[in-house]
Amino acid sequence: MDNPLSLRIEAFTRLSREDKAALDRLAARAVREVAPRRDIIREGEPPRAVRLILEGWACRYKTLPDARRQIVSIFLPGDFCDLNVYILKEMDHNIGALTRVRFTEIGRDAMDALTSNYPRVTQALWWHELVSSAVQREWTLNVGQRTAIERIAHLFVELFLRLQTVGLTRRNSCEFPLTQNDIAEATGLTAVHVNRTLQQLRRDGLIMLERKELTIPDLDRLMDVSMFNPNYLHLDREGRYLDAND
Template sequence: MAQALTHRLEAFTRLSPDDKEALAKLSKVARVVPPRRDLIREGEKPKFVHLMVDGWACRYKTLPDGRRQVVAFFVPGDFCDLNVYVLKEMDHSIGAITRLSVADISRDDMDALTTNYPRITQGLWWEALVNAAIQREWTLNIGQRTAYERIAHLLLELFLRLRTVGLTNGISCDLPLTQTDLADATGLTAVHVNRTLQELRRDGLIVLEKRRLTLPDIEALMTAAMFNPNYLHLDHEGRYLDSNQ
């Protein structure tokens, strides 16, 4: 599963064997977090950069009355806030969705990596830009798209992100999210999410069984969601910025 990080960064830059070896060392699991437990909570002091090695997690905010807004999903190969250790305290929480294997990376190790491996640094810059683009797209999703479009768009994004790190099988992928998770990420109720998923099934755009998502007609689903994948930068433009690579 440590290869997920390599796959992720190779979407943005070409990595040498030494780069890959450094990433493999970085991806050593430091701890395992049980499902539905917090990795770190709002108000706590961050000490490490967290790398998702295996499993799913989410970034979320809560209101005093307990209402939750999921603002990001993390899959294997994702970092949680590359420079988070500069903060005095967390302004959000990171929670495990599934059983989660995490690499805790110290500031010194992160600084050494970016100093000694410029191609990795380039990949991390691109990843940060893509993460910002994803956040903008989520804002557009909640602000302008219908419930049908929101759910379709989110499922497509997750599928493409998983495909980038080699975690899809043809037109299928694991989807361990509950309807409540989807509701908290899209500003809908769980009942509305259930109804919307049923509509997508009836229209032949998704098959969702036993936490396994299948997209029978990805182009049709993209049309229904008004999905433009350009914000994910899947065309690998970053790989060609440096002619010496």
């Protein structure tokens, strides 16, 4: 499998062989694995490294004292869990595995060396962080203004497009390990409401969801239903088409 970090970065810029080799070395450092539904790092713990997801799905979440949980981000292969997190004294949120997750931990020295020696990669990492911020804004809009069917349809489209970027879709299908509770926590709905909404999406022929696989028969139609504007993902970045040294 291609390095998901390189695939993700190439959504924003064209990489040279040297750039890709540097990213491969970065992704091979201190690889760790965590079981499904286990925390990778908890709120209050000191963050000593940047974490890069290599395989599996993870999430950023916050909890209330009564254990209610809100998922505020979903991490897919090729995603960093905060590029500059090591400047904080302690975590102000949790990062947990939704599936079995393989990730690498990258220390500050390694990140500084990468950004000092590979300017094209550095530029792409800035875009990565800007897109992460744009996704957060869209999630806020999703929870604040969209209807239940629009929220869930929008989440499905976004995750499908992000998986497509790193080569993890098969035509109009992709792995989809989220439970109804996960979807509820990511969209601000109850699990019962999510169940009813999924049934409606199925009845309308907008999705097929079974055995942890999502199929979207007509992506444009689902985008229309959710009022999805892909501009916040910035997948048509001009820089990705620029020539790089071979």
